[in-house]
Amino acid sequence: MTEGIRQKAHIEFRLNDEAVEVAFAPHKTLLEVLREDLNLTGTKHGCELGECGTCTVLVDGRAVLSCLVLGLDVEGREVTTVEGMAEEGRLHPLQDTFADLGAAQCGYCTPGFLLVAKELLEANPQPSREEIKEALAGNLCRCTGYIKIYEAVELAAARMRGEEARPAKEIIYGYE
């Protein structure tokens, strides 16, 4: 019911597999709550208007833009940020392959890419290049030209399927 204009909202939700409770000004976006009130700065602040994808997090397993979600909206839900991708001190296979293949340069877009790729591979363990392109279409990268990102997702997918996979040989300007 109506709660009046309050200085602070107080909610509980699950964040990276842990129960958290947090108080914040009610007009704050999830992005601001994560970065400013929960000190999880892995989620990046980009365009603020839903155009760049760098603030992507998973809510109940689906990729959403945390700049267009109010903090109040995740009460009782399950939120995953890039900080929640590593398990027991081991990086997620996507994090490994992004690092190994140079799929991150300046790195600002990387957390968003990692999370949409994680959503994709959980739904579709063997995506085609076209399906990967489609899934990552909401994320902008101004450094890599995307090819290395696609290759990193493909390699991580293969490893997660338990296949012995090596990175594709690097090709520069058409020469191996």
Added chain:
Amino acid sequence: MNRFEWTDAATVHEAISQLNGRAVVKAGGVDLLDRLKEGLEAPQRLVNIRNIRGLDRIEEGKDGLRIGPLVTLARLSEDKLVLERYTALAQAAGRAATPQIRNMATAGGNLLQRPRCWYFRQEEFHCRRKGGERCFALDGENQYHAIFDNQLCAIVHPSALAVPLMAFGARVVLTGSKGAREVELERFFVTPEQDIMRENIIAPDELITEIKVPRLQPATRSFYIKQGEKESFDWPVADVCAVLQTKGNVCLKASIVLGAAAPVPWRASKAEASLAGKVINEQSAREAARLSMEGATPLAQNRYKLAVFEAIVRRAILRQASS
């Protein structure tokens, strides 16, 4: 963003009872948060309807398809029933915006978006639609603006779903403090001549509580095409839905609606009439496509849209013949 009260409504009735004064409805929140951040609106209260149960169903009954207003674009684009029978609707949902936005945005919210005209979205431009004196697009940057009904205000209607829904003859159920009413989508949208300050007839205390798509006639197929400047992540410069009922390769009835063409989803009546009773082929499709642009009044920078529309209208018609 301004400070606001927050109401988490558990039922439709509870939401409606809170919709007074300067209150606005929040569902997916995609367009609303954008408007709040741009300073276009400063509501006193947000009424969150996202957690109301039962408003997120897709069901097929005797009289057709019923879509809850909270169904996301992602779900519409993936739903087997929608994909199989109401193909154009799934295609439109799946081509809109980006995967993340499709995970958030709802069907009801998609129909109720405010215009994306850059003059309307900028706080600094006090245009006619915001109570000002002039439309800045008419002699400004108008490459993405309307080519029909653009004398007073040249916005294009921003809803991707409205294009197939109107072509299917859908209706919306609006529920408010005085009860529920059912309106054809065709009469739901408002032209600038009717009221320049709004895009539809919904009252401040009403919610869209259902979208109804009538049962399709036998041998009816639908196809949606969106043409943007880029392959992904873009608003359409032109989009079209063609719903054709056929017998063999003869078209019995055609319903063709254009998006990004006018301040409301735009029915191409002459194109529809020209196809009825004709064999669907290159020639009849070309003629219908040409007629779909008859009466257009392009602005200084958007004449190119005519050729784009002609191409996608023709292709959407021919896809039915080949499918």
